[in-house]
Amino acid sequence: AAAAKLRGPAPAPRLHVATGAPDQLEVVASGVRRGWDTFAGTDAGSNTWDLLRLPAYMVVDQQGLIRGFWRTDAAGRGNAINAARLLARHGPHP
Secondary structure: OHHHHHHOOOOOOOOOOOOOOHHHHHHHHHHHHHHHHHHOOOOOOOOHHHHHOOOEEEEEOOOOOEEEEEEOOHHHHHHHHHHHHHHHHHOOOO
8 A cells, every 4th residue: 555655546548448339339430440541541441340450550649539540560660659759748739
């Protein structure tokens, strides 16, 4: 208990799981898929399961908003790391 007081509150979880009825999740997934098609320039599939299998880095800010997603190549990895560093340093409202 004393050690917990020294450490402070536990950090927020780094992984969030979306739950709900399949039709509700498809609404969310279709928005992400449209963004992926536009900005990544590759096919994001036609359903939620195709989208979940994309090889991608996604950066989500402290408010749970998607700030960017990149392909899993070297450039994409670097871009995701830079975006995460900016969010860590300046927060979601620089």
